[in-house]
Amino acid sequence: MARRAATGARATIVDVARAAGVSRQTVSNALNNPEKLAPGTLERVQREIDRLGFTLNVTAQQLRRRQASAYGFEVNSSGAARMGHVLDEFLVELTAAAPVHDSHLVVFAPEPDDVIGAYRHMLGTGLVDGFILADTRPGDPRPRWLLEHGVPFVAFGRIWDSPELTQWVDVDGRAGVRQAVSHLVDAGYRQIAFLGWPSGSAVGDDRREGWLEGLRAAGLTDTAIVEESVQDLDEATSAADRILDGLSTGGAVVCASDLLALGVMRSARNHGLEPGPDLGVVGFDDTDVAEALQLTSVRQPLQRAAESAWTLLKAVTEEPPGPVLLTPTLTTRSTTTPARLTNGPRTDHTQMEGTP
Amino acid sequence: MARRAATGARATIVDVARAAGVSRQTVSNALNNPEKLAPGTLERVQREIDRLGFTLNVTAQQLRRRQASAYGFEVNSSGAARMGHVLDEFLVELTAAAPVHDSHLVVFAPEPDDVIGAYRHMLGTGLVDGFILADTRPGDPRPRWLLEHGVPFVAFGRIWDSPELTQWVDVDGRAGVRQAVSHLVDAGYRQIAFLGWPSGSAVGDDRREGWLEGLRAAGLTDTAIVEESVQDLDEATSAADRILDGLSTGGAVVCASDLLALGVMRSARNHGLEPGPDLGVVGFDDTDVAEALQLTSVRQPLQRAAESAWTLLKAVTEEPPGPVLLTPTLTTRSTTTPARLTNGPRTDHTQMEGTP
DNA sequence: CTGAAAGCGCTTACAG
DNA sequence: CTGAAAGCGCTTACAG
Numbered sequence: 001m002a003r004r005a006a007t008g009a010r011a012t013i014v015d016v017a018r019a020a021g022v023s024r025q026t027v028s029n030a031l032n033n034p035e036k037l038a039p040g041t042l043e044r045v046q047r048e049i050d051r052l053g054f055t056l057n058v059t060a061q062q063l064r065r066r067q068a069s070a071y072g073f074e075v076n077s078s079g080a081a082r083m084g085h086v087l088d089e090f091l092v093e094l095t096a097a098a099p100v101h102d103s104h105l106v107v108f109a110p111e112p113d114d115v116i117g118a119y120r121h122m123l124g125t126g127l128v129d130g131f132i133l134a135d136t137r138p139g140d141p142r143p144r145w146l147l148e149h150g151v152p153f154v155a156f157g158r159i160w161d162s163p164e165l166t167q168w169v170d171v172d173g174r175a176g177v178r179q180a181v182s183h184l185v186d187a188g189y190r191q192i193a194f195l196g197w198p199s200g201s202a203v204g205d206d207r208r209e210g211w212l213e214g215l216r217a218a219g220l221t222d223t224a225i226v227e228e229s230v231q232d233l234d235e236a237t238s239a240a241d242r243i244l245d246g247l248s249t250g251g252a253v254v255c256a257s258d259l260l261a262l263g264v265m266r267s268a269r270n271h272g273l274e275p276g277p278d279l280g281v282v283g284f285d286d287t288d289v290a291e292a293l294q295l296t297s298v299r300q301p302l303q304r305a306a307e308s309a310w311t312l313l314k315a316v317t318e319e320p321p322g323p324v325l326l327t328p329t330l331t332t333r334s335t336t337t338p339a340r341l342t343n344g345p346r347t348d349h350t351q352m353e354g355t356p
Numbered sequence: 357m358a359r360r361a362a363t364g365a366r367a368t369i370v371d372v373a374r375a376a377g378v379s380r381q382t383v384s385n386a387l388n389n390p391e392k393l394a395p396g397t398l399e400r401v402q403r404e405i406d407r408l409g410f411t412l413n414v415t416a417q418q419l420r421r422r423q424a425s426a427y428g429f430e431v432n433s434s435g436a437a438r439m440g441h442v443l444d445e446f447l448v449e450l451t452a453a454a455p456v457h458d459s460h461l462v463v464f465a466p467e468p469d470d471v472i473g474a475y476r477h478m479l480g481t482g483l484v485d486g487f488i489l490a491d492t493r494p495g496d497p498r499p500r501w502l503l504e505h506g507v508p509f510v511a512f513g514r515i516w517d518s519p520e521l522t523q524w525v526d527v528d529g530r531a532g533v534r535q536a537v538s539h540l541v542d543a544g545y546r547q548i549a550f551l552g553w554p555s556g557s558a559v560g561d562d563r564r565e566g567w568l569e570g571l572r573a574a575g576l577t578d579t580a581i582v583e584e585s586v587q588d589l590d591e592a593t594s595a596a597d598r599i600l601d602g603l604s605t606g607g608a609v610v611c612a613s614d615l616l617a618l619g620v621m622r623s624a625r626n627h628g629l630e631p632g633p634d635l636g637v638v639g640f641d642d643t644d645v646a647e648a649l650q651l652t653s654v655r656q657p658l659q660r661a662a663e664s665a666w667t668l669l670k671a672v673t674e675e676p677p678g679p680v681l682l683t684p685t686l687t688t689r690s691t692t693t694p695a696r697l698t699n700g701p702r703t704d705h706t707q708m709e710g711t712p
Numbered sequence: 713c714t715g716a717a718a719g720c721g722c723t724t725a726c727a728g
Numbered sequence: 729c730t731g732a733a734a735g736c737g738c739t740t741a742c743a744g
Contacts, residue, residue: 010480012737023715028739038713055480059424060737062415063720070462075448085644088444092431096465104483106426107461109452124366124411126721127460233648262648269625288441289645292589292618368721379731384723394729416721419736482737 011052019048031056062126070104071313072119072128076135086285086300087134090156093306094132101310105132116145123151132309136160136168138202154313156305158323160202169308169324173203173284174210176298176328180254180282181214183296183330188339189252189280193225193243195236195264196256207256207284214254229260236263237270244271244279250339252280258287261295265335276337286331296336298328367408375404387412418482425459427669428475428484430466432491442641442656443490446512449662450488457666461488472501479507488665492516492524494558510669512661514679516558525664525680529559529640530566532654532684536610536638537570539652539686544695545608545636548574549581549599551592551620552612563612563640570610585616592619593626600627600635606695608636614643617651621691632693642687652692654684 017024022045029036030045037045048054062068073091091107098104106128110118119142122128130152133142138160146153147165155168184192194211197204208226215221225246229239240263243253255261261283265275273279275295283290286299308324315321373380378401385392386401393401404410418424429447447463454460462484466474475498478484486508489498494516502509503521511524540548550567553560564582571577581602585595596619599609611617617639621631629635631651639646642655664680671677 010482014737024737025715025739026713029714032739036713041713053480055477057419057737058481058483059415059418060482060720061739063413063419063722064737064739066720068415075451077445077448077452085441085444088441088447089433091444091463092433092465095431095463096433098464105463107447107451107463108454109448121411124409125414126366126416127414233650259648288643289648292615292645294589370721380721381723381731382729385730388723392729397729413721416736417723419738420721420723422736 010057011054012057013054016045016048016052016054019052020045066126068127068129069102070106070128072122072131073105073107074115074118074131074134075107075109085287086302089302090134090306093303094309097303097306097310101314103310116141119145119151123149130313132156132313152313154309154321156309158202166323167312167321169305169312169326171300171305171328172325173207173298173328174213176284176300176330177207177210177254178214178217179328179330180296180298181211181218183332184252184254184280184282184336185214185218185220187280187336189250189336190220190339191223191225191248191251192220192280193227193247193251193253194255195239195243195253195260196226196228197260198228198230204256211254229263231257231259233259233263233266236260237266238263240264240267241270244268244273247279249278252282252336252339254282256284258283258285258290258295258297261297261335262289262293265293265295275335277340280339281335282330290331290333294334296333297331299331300328301326366413367410368413369410372401372404372408372410375408376401422482424483424485426462426484427459428478428487429461429463430471430474430487430490431463432465441643442658445658446490446662449659450665453659453662453666457670459666472497475501475507479505486669488512488669508669510665510677512665514558522679523668523677525661525668525682527656527661528681528683529563529654530569532640532656532686533563533566533610534570534573535684535686536652536654537567537574539688540608540610540636540638540692541570541574541576543636543692545606545692546576546695547579547581547604547607548576548636549583549603549607549609550611551595551599551609551616552582552584553616554584554586560612567610585619587613587615589615589619589622592616593622594619596620596623597626600624600629603635605634608638608692608695610638612640614639614641614646614651614653617653617691618645618649621649621651631691633696636695637691638686646687646689650690652689653687655687656684657682 013024013027017027022041027045030042034042095105108118108122119131133153133155134157136155136157136159143159143162143165157168158170159165159168181192192215194208196208199205215224225243227239227243229235236259244267253264255264261281264281268275268279275281281295283295283297286297290297304326312321369380369383373383378397383401386398390398451461464474464478475487489509489511490513492511492513492515499511499515499518499521513524514526515521515524537548548571550564552564555561571580581599583595583599585591592615600623609620611620617637620637624631624635631637637651639651639653642653646653660682668677
């Protein structure tokens with residue numbers, strides 16, 4: 001059948017060698033060490049490669065080199081409570097950037113009760129040389145295990161438990177929130193509250209810190225209101241109700257996530273306030289929900305994060321690669337229309353590059 | 357360094373053979389054709405495999421068998437206009453189900469101007485045996501090319517251009533919408549409109565057809581209102597405004613997507629109507645937005661779709677595998693609270709299995 | 713600068 | 729039921 005024909009017809013390095021009248025090693029050199037060949041020979045081999053439509057059999061290369069040039073990436077059913085698909089987008093960017101680094105990505109989905117086993121197995125098959133970790137969290141057993149077994153890896157997200165490990169890339173949430181505060185101040189909002197997660201979550205605490213820094217920079221700390229809520233719409237709405245009780249007209253709320261911001265928008269409507277003119281609202285992650293509801297939100301630079309991850313991964317065997325901390329951008333939409341008290345220009349749908 | 361130690365220390369089939377006092381072929385047979393071995397031998401080999409923590413080097417196996425037991429899956433930056441991440445979830449389900457089918461998934465991201473080239477290249481490396489296609493659309497060049505080159509593949513989504521190709525799995529959107537209509541009727545809504553995409557899109561037309569069928573089944577066709585909008589919130593809101601002009605209180609709108617439904621909710625609020633009691637609203641795809649806004653929505657059974665895709669893919673070399681059409685479920689939330697006119701029970705957050 | 717040899721870790725016939 | 733041989737398509741030293 002057609003399938004066999006297509007597969008069997010594939011040219012090998014020997015076919016190219018025969019066609020070009022050289023030995024197979026010369027073809028291999030043309031591919032891997034072109035500078036070792038005489039220009040004429042190289043060109044002759046190149047021509048035959050093109051003519052025959054030859055592609056290196058990566059499988060054979062992997063076996064011989066004892067190296068897969070491939071990395072594993074764990075995927076999961078997105079946690080129910082976690083709105084947004086930041087990691088899905090990160091995966092796409094990682095995949096798009098892989099060829100630049102002569103690599104590819106193999107995805108795998110561990111059983112929840114034996115995550116480490118899945119990493120061990122992937123490694124055992126020889127299909128991957130290492131891993132790109134995402135969603136690292138305090139207590140995460142993966143970095144330690146990988147380190148102990150000498151497995152190359154890089155993390156998207158700080159390696160919380162081991163400050164000495166610097167092979168990570170992360171987004172500076174604090175800077176992102178600071179930026180949001182500064183944007184609100186520029187838009188004329190004068191009392192800026194924060195709705196965050198219960199303290200103890202490193203990411204959440206970092207974002208709250210950014211809010212405080214922003215207030216300090218603007219000299220607005222005297223009116224600081226802060227509330228917290230878990231990542232749940234009803235809880236967030238209640239917390240927002242409490243904030244609105246203490247907030248004067250023309251105030252704003254910066255939130256640790258788009259879902260929390262959605263709670264604020266809902267609460268605002270219940271209070272007869274229009275998000276934007278009456279109450280500034282900023283979310284975090286610039287999810288689909290933010291876009292659909294015209295919510296201003298902090299956006300993580302996922303393409304740059306993916307690029308950095310690959311770069312760090314390749315450097316990992318050499319010397320301790322430094323951490324990379326990227327500054328997010330702010331996508332401004334109608335929920336931060338200049339406050340009704342002022343008369344500034346309305347800035348919709350614009351993307352502001354972050355300048356912390 | 358540690359890395360080399362970890363890699364070099366890996367046991368091979370020869371190590372196991374030596375430890376068990378058999379030849380390497382016997383170990384291979386223990387792994388691939390255990391029924392060919394004497395029970396005692398098998399057990400002895402098994403014990404050594406466990407003791408040494410041996411894992412087959414899949415790379416060597418791939419080379420020898422000339423088969424990767426891996427399939428390619430194309431990922432893309434999710435189209436800007438397309439809310440929801442159905443395909444991301446599909447990828448996760450596909451990945452989770454892969455081991456059951458002794459396979460794994462390699463992701464790749466083609467350059468938009470040479471999609472076929474990316475497929476050809478993936479195949480040329482020997483890293484994959486075939487592909488799982490998603491997001492098939494009329495005019496899609498991929499199925500034809502793959503078929504011509506005898507490459508095994510299966511599609512998530514009908515192969516619109518080639519009705520003779522049956523190696524696809526899809527979700528019966530028509531049945532899903534029919535179900536939504538039936539649910540609305542049960543909840544007491546008596547005038548049920550449809551907000552869809554401009555006709556010509558096969559998926560959209562199918563969903564509209566489901567609405568019509570639902571109306572007919574309920575004997576409500578005399579009051580049918582239908583409007584259309586592209587996948588854009590402002591457009592959708594305008595289209596919803598037009599619908600609301602003609603809809604009496606206690607009416608409902610079934611939509612071709614969650615984004616369109618969001619437009620209806622927005623328009624409803626502008627008209628002083630509360631989605632749910634005053635106006636039933638149903639979306640499609642059960643995205644994050646639907647969950648966040650308590651929008652009733654049709655949900656695609658992505659886990660079953662992934663399972664079916666693998667099954668079809670494995671059958672593809674045997675005989676023409678039939679198409680698989682799955683029935684979606686309806687996730688009911690507060691936007692289909694029983695209409696205010698009636699006094700039925702309120703059904704929130706329940707998942708109804710589809711019975712077309 | 714080019715070529716002959718060895719070998720990566722498996723599986724697939726094929727003898728015993 | 730078990731074992732010796734050949735080979736998948738490459739790359740890596742190592743001679744010429």
